[in-house]
């Protein structure tokens with residue numbers, strides 16, 4: 001079996017076998033770049049090593065010895081030759097880059113004899129001793145497991161004794177002393193003298209690299225980055241070149257473009273007269289790559305040309321390691337460079353314009369999830385932060401404002417134009433009006449899918465939740481954290497991307513929708529098949545969604561409109577009405593308000609479809625809390641307060657109790673309200689159609705889609721459809737204006753999915769409400785599951801992902817596929833979309849594409865992400 005390859009025998013696409021580093025060294029060798037010769041021991045050998053209980057696989061050692069001979073032939077030096085010794089580096093390299101996780105040994109092959117030969121050959125004893133001490137240190141640390149500080153201490157003390165500050169000021173004799181001390185450390189720590197035989201050194205180092213695949217750091221790194229444990233690492237044995245041979249030598253690292261902005265410029269650092277890790281280890285301050293142009297113009301020119309060549313070859317931005325030996329450039333590593341979202345976009349677009357990659361490739365180059373950072377206001381990265389607590393980074397973006405503990409107060413202050421941060425132990429749907437007006441949300445309890453988190457993400461508002469360090473005292477309107485007390489009205493800042501909470505106001509920068517970003521999204525639009533709409537409840541949200549490229553609204557919730565402070569009393573009147581007549585009175589007062597809402601949204605979305613969902617939540621959400629009412633009643637009783645008021649409150653409490661449900665999410669809500677109170681849905685339909693008429697008269701093209709939530713049965717939808725249709729006819733007759741509209745339903749309980757074929761007979765469109773569909777299919781309450789057990793399900797690998805975040809393809813997805821198929825078999829051009837949180841999540845978007853949905857709908861701030869993800873699903 002072939003366990004060992006020379007660089008000439010490898011290629012870039014052999015990463016699985018040769019590791020990333022080895023495959024790219026091989027590729028560079030074969031395109032004629034100056035790479036010191038080397039050989040690669042395969043990842044297969046590493047895996048076999050573990051199969052055989054940490055023994056080298058049979059034949060591997062012989063093959064290594066054979067291939068070392070090819071290196072000797074190429075260099076004219078001999079491994080272990082006391083006159084002109086060949087030295088090598090032993091470098092780990094997994095198929096996926098794991099920076100700093102495994103180790104490298106340089107200058108291997110040195111011993112008491114060969115170091116003299118090296119000194120003579122180079123004509124520089126100081127250099128040879130410098131290499132030897134580096135080797136002893138690295139070999140001791142990486143191969144023999146001796147703590148690095150033990151070597152470091154000896155060096156520091158010796159530098160002090162010699163009165164020098166920097167390593168490169170020590171003389172040959174002084175290094176010789178360090179070398180002797182290092183050998184003593186090794187003998188003391190391992191009980192054996194330092195191994196002088198170069199072959200023994202080599203195989204010990206290979207053994208150590210194989211072993212390092214399973215060191216704690218590497219295991220944790222793989223777990224965090226979801227890298228398979230079975231990949232194994234390759235080992236590169238490469239001829240040494242020396243950056244520490246004098247002032248015409250050096251070593252450095254560089255990116256072919258700026259990894260933070262994407263600007264097309266070389267970006268990196270180098271150190272003169274240095275080796276390997278010196279640049280990153282902070283031994284001396286490195287110089288920016290630009291100064292190399294002045295110091296070594298020829299080398300710089302060659303380096304710049306090589307960078308261009310590598311970019312052309314790999315068609316991607318490269319992260320490069322290089323060394324200069326006596327004025328000659330050597331390439332030691334190249335790989336696709338890591339970059340920020342901003343840089344990823346700019347580089348992808350630039351590369352299309354430079355003719356390097358296609359538009360499809362450009363679209364695939366940007367991770368949709370990373371766009372999040374670019375779509376929210378964020379803290380200026382150049383300011384110093386005074387962080388006093390840290391919670392979960394629940395919704396990205398940053399905000400500053402006055403601390404407020406009550407949603408009503410947040411709403412009031414917000415409407416007055418003050419900036420507030422709503423601070424609660426947790427939020428409930430009752431707090432929506434406060435959240436709407438707040439700049440950001442901070443909660444002390446709840447996870448990444450808690451109410452506060454979901455609502456904040458939906459609104460594109462910063463949110464830090466589960467910040468357990470803070471203790472909220474509602475009575476005194478303050479919270480404590482450590483020794484600090486923050487009172488109502490104090491200013492704090494939160495960063496929803498990191499979870500940090502800070503005292504005072506910090507400076508922010510606006511989200512940038514750069515020209516490149518727009519360009520990339522336009523290309524995504526050309527490619528994708530799936531439509532992208534937004535969930536929006538206000539004209540402002542609708543406008544934002546349009547700006548971000550939404551092609552319509554997939555969900556307008558009407559309940560938020562009912563929560564507004566000036567409407568809630570009327571809504572309550574409507575709910576509490578004893579007779580139909582009374583109820584109608586309240587509805588008549590709500591009608592013009594709703595009409596205004598719909599007018600605004602439909603107008604903002606002129607020419608594009610708008611799905612409006614009729615009332616959905618259980619009615620008690622609009623009523624006061626029973627416990628609070630009881631406190632008020634008792635206070636009135638004890639203080640002998642107003643008798644009329646007392647009676648009113650008691651009546652209210654009775655009603656609240658009558659309406660209370662054990663399980664409101666499975667209770668009297670959605671279309672079930674429409675069945676028992678058709679006049680509520682009739683009012684909403686009338687508000688929609690009257691708005692439509694006004695807009696038609698203004699010459700606006702509008703496309704309203706009336707949506708009935710929570711349907712389980714064809715008859716149910718047929719009944720409510722009639723209510724809507726009759727209202728439409730009435731409005732047309734009264735106004736003499738004819739208009740188009742459609743009626744459809746959400747599919748959000750399993751029965752609806754199972755009976756989709758029947759339901760489709762009376763529906764013009766389906767929209768999957770996957771938040772509820774996930775709850776009802778799994779039987780998990782979203783509000784409870786995460787805090788209580790869902791994390792454990794994911795940790796114990798019972799479920800792969802949180803199904804409220806990533807669509808559960810196996811279960812919920814199967815229902816969706818069935819529903820699409822059944823629906824379209826009855827109505828081939830049935831319009832089907834999705835409006836749950838999943839509509840903005842890339843992997844769920846891919847599933848929607850594969851399932852043949854017409855569109856996904858997500859919060860306005862996720863529209864660019866969805867556009868990109870939809871295009872990626874198609875490519």
Ligand code: ADP
Nearest residue numbers: 089091100104238239240241251276277321332
């Ligand atoms: P890492 O994966 O941690 O970057 P590397 O194997 O790339 O480790 O080695 C780190 C550094 O060691 C390289 O950037 C280079 O400066 C130096 N190095 C490795 N091999 C050689 C070599 N053959 N000649 C000179 N320097 C080398």
Ligand code: MG
Nearest residue numbers: 021321332333
């Ligand atoms: Mg490297």
Ligand code: MG
Nearest residue numbers: 709748769772
């Ligand atoms: Mg629902």
